Amino acid sequence: MSYIIGIDFGGMSAKAGIFKDGQFLAKKTAPTSMTDGVERTAKIMAELAKDLAEENAISFDDVVCIGIGSPGVIDSAVGEVVFWGNYDWHHVPLGPLVSSLTNKPVFVTNDANAAALGEAKYGSGKQFASSVLITLGTGVGGGVVIDGKLFEGFRSAGTEIGHSVIVKNGIPCGCGRKGCFEQYASARALVRQTREKMSLCPDSAMWEGLNSLEEAGGKTAFAAAAKGDRAAQEVVDGYIDYLAEGIADIVNILRPEAILVGGGVSNEGKRLIEPLKEAVDRKIFVSSDIVPLAVKKAELGNDAGMYGAAEYAISRL
Numbered sequence: 001m002s003y004i005i006g007i008d009f010g011g012m013s014a015k016a017g018i019f020k021d022g023q024f025l026a027k028k029t030a031p032t033s034m035t036d037g038v039e040r041t042a043k044i045m046a047e048l049a050k051d052l053a054e055e056n057a058i059s060f061d062d063v064v065c066i067g068i069g070s071p072g073v074i075d076s077a078v079g080e081v082v083f084w085g086n087y088d089w090h091h092v093p094l095g096p097l098v099s100s101l102t103n104k105p106v107f108v109t110n111d112a113n114a115a116a117l118g119e120a121k122y123g124s125g126k127q128f129a130s131s132v133l134i135t136l137g138t139g140v141g142g143g144v145v146i147d148g149k150l151f152e153g154f155r156s157a158g159t160e161i162g163h164s165v166i167v168k169n170g171i172p173c174g175c176g177r178k179g180c181f182e183q184y185a186s187a188r189a190l191v192r193q194t195r196e197k198m199s200l201c202p203d204s205a206m207w208e209g210l211n212s213l214e215e216a217g218g219k220t221a222f223a224a225a226a227k228g229d230r231a232a233q234e235v236v237d238g239y240i241d242y243l244a245e246g247i248a249d250i251v252n253i254l255r256p257e258a259i260l261v262g263g264g265v266s267n268e269g270k271r272l273i274e275p276l277k278e279a280v281d282r283k284i285f286v287s288s289d290i291v292p293l294a295v296k297k298a299e300l301g302n303d304a305g306m307y308g309a310a311e312y313a314i315s316r317l
Helices: 034-057 094-102 111-122 187-200 220-226 230-255 266-269 268-281 301-316
Strands: 005-008 011-018 025-029 064-069 072-074 080-084 089-094 106-110 131-136 140-146 150-151 256-264 294-297
Touching: 005 034, 005 111, 005 301, 011 034, 011 301, 025 034, 025 301, 034 064, 034 094, 034 266, 064 094, 064 111, 064 301, 072 106, 080 094, 094 106, 106 111, 106 301, 111 131, 111 140, 111 150, 111 256, 111 301, 131 230, 131 266, 140 230, 150 301, 187 220, 187 230, 187 266, 220 230, 230 256, 230 268, 256 266, 256 268, 266 268, 268 294
Parallel strands: 005 064, 064 106, 131 256, 256 294
Antiparallel strands: 005 011, 011 025, 072 080, 080 089, 131 140, 140 150
16 A cells, blocks of 8 residues: 655645545644754654644555645756745755655645645645635745646746736835735735725624724625625625636636635625636636636635645655
């Protein structure tokens, strides 16, 4: 019997899942921290993989390889974290380090790419050959799967979806440009747009139960809009229009079969997805009546990266 382990590595935790013949069996999580350092972080992941197998009565000898989805710019050909600002990592050979501690082949890709591959193979994209995952969180991230294979770009530095410009000379972005997609379509952008509207509309239902603008969050506008609040609906409509603008660019360039929407905002479900699909259809060059395009909510949530890391290892083995 042979097993694959996929690890979703993040700034505060590493989550590992074990798979056999494409079937998920179990998962385990361990805390991580910038203060651990490179060597200790690699050891945490190696021990996590071994403990996961042991706790599920699986011999680690039967694990054939390990996949890791890591934040940062990744050179997946050699398993190196070229740069990750949060940990101040530069040219960290994460794959080789974990491999030396486990005696297993270890393959590393970017965490957003791993999530895209996970959704494509195991989640809401599994019925499609080509899909793009867009995650709506603090920023806008995601990844691209074409004909069943992850597209990473040269030295795995591509598919930075959140940093296409949709508003020329717009809001400054941390990347150095202005008007980036994530400055208008991330969860953080939605919160900003909500608070701006609330400050102009003191009678809006968005204020219900809140004592200050700082208490407004990503759900505030959607919840008030569902009650018929006009100001809140304007926020929701504007946000969806920005989101559709960025997605239309992606569709026009790549023309995937499906756009998969994940991240916290996607939990709005049909209230987000249905009007988003209509808005995207209005903006794309070839309508979905001519060339079908699905717009779906991602299914795997925070487990997508773990699934995708395992699948990535299988594809590289």
